[in-house]
Amino acid sequence: MTDENASYAAVLRLFRAQSFLEARLGPPLASVHGLGLNELMLLMQLARAPLHRLRRVDLAAMLNASQSTVTRMALPLEKTGFVKRESDPRDARVAYVVLTKAGRAIVDQAEDTLRQMSTELFRDRWTDKEIAALGGLLGRFTAALPGEIP
């Protein structure tokens, strides 16, 4: 197998692994916490942001989503009270998305669930070394991206 094919194979497998994980983890997470995976990712970005708040445009970059997607994802989260809107006194164009107390609580709970499910996924077929190696290699992709989760 040439280098080119190795890169290609890695990309294809990443796509497959992702669609599997989404199908495997998404529905249980939603049924337990009422949160989609993408909604959780949004809330997690807020949870680790300074002041628990981010501009929509920055959130979009962190989530690899469009601005309109962020605008509309924020609506139901506001309804349920997990985030609230805040304006910037120095720039009237900006509408921050701010994590509320309730939002912080649901993130913690949902992250616990996702952590458990992740552990379960690897249990019995992976060594600690392999898991760490996979995380490390994937980190080489994500390290350069905005919104890295430490």
Add this chain to the structure above:
Amino acid sequence: MTDENASYAAVLRLFRAQSFLEARLGPPLASVHGLGLNELMLLMQLARAPLHRLRRVDLAAMLNASQSTVTRMALPLEKTGFVKRESDPRDARVAYVVLTKAGRAIVDQAEDTLRQMSTELFRDRWTDKEIAALGGLLGRFTAALPGEIP
């Protein structure tokens, strides 16, 4: 970092890497070949299937998608002539999706493009060993799934 957190970190990074790759590779692929990534994945499954054909239900399992999604993805592909519909003489419920000559051609071209873009992604920041390691580890996920791409 505990084992649990290592699994979780790997899963989170996989999500992030995937959304990045989709944003990075999808649009160029679509503009060059007029094919979305998911459409290409569907055609690739057909390209490697016996007789270049698959039942919709099997295609859905391979793509981690619902049956209705496959039904509707096939429609524009039929319009453009990349696939055609075929029935099973022994089971009238089945409607095969069959790759056409034109479909085979577009898969080859689009795969070439994706291969090049994948290579470009890793160039200059990854060693051959790292790429192979990443592909190998991801393969531990995907190996057990239906529709593994060899």
Add this chain to the structure above:
DNA sequence: CGAATATACTTGCATATGGAAGTATATCGG
């Protein structure tokens, strides 16, 4: 200062997708 440009966000439109219900066919158990 003021016009041109850039930025942040929202909205309209088109596409993509899942789940549930509906239809047709096949298989199973008595």
Add this chain to the structure above:
DNA sequence: CCGATATACTTCCATATGCAAGTATATTCG
């Protein structure tokens, strides 16, 4: 053989998403 159940597919409805256009505000440059 026949009713009950299972399977394959499609369609309906609701949600999710991107892009382009629209609105409001900021910044830049002459």
